[in-house]
Amino acid sequence: MSFVYKKVSLKQAITILAKNGIEVDDNEATVIVDFLYLMAKNYKKDEEEKVLKPQGEIELYKKTL
Template identity: 60%
Template sequence: MNYTDKKISDKRAIAILAKNGIQVDDEEAVIILEFLYLVSKNLSKNKEEKNVGILKEKSNFRKSS
């Protein structure tokens, strides 16, 4: 996976994890970041789908004449 808009570098991820007592190397940090970006991407899709559902419900709402 290649995310062009990554906001966290691999080195930064290693530092953040180390502060919390988790020791990882560069390869493991890349895997963790890819997983988190994938989860974030899917969460965004779910929120968009939910919003579309709400809009559809409202658009079919009984209109007064």
């Protein structure tokens, strides 16, 4: 999966991982960064759904079933 706009470059990701004792090459860093962007995208989508559906409305819907 390729994301057009990234705030974290591969070089930055490799540097951050190296500071924590994890050595990766460019290909591995690409996979890691793409995975993290995908996770962030899905997390953001979940948060937007929670905002669109307040808790009270969900409870009322469940009670009517």
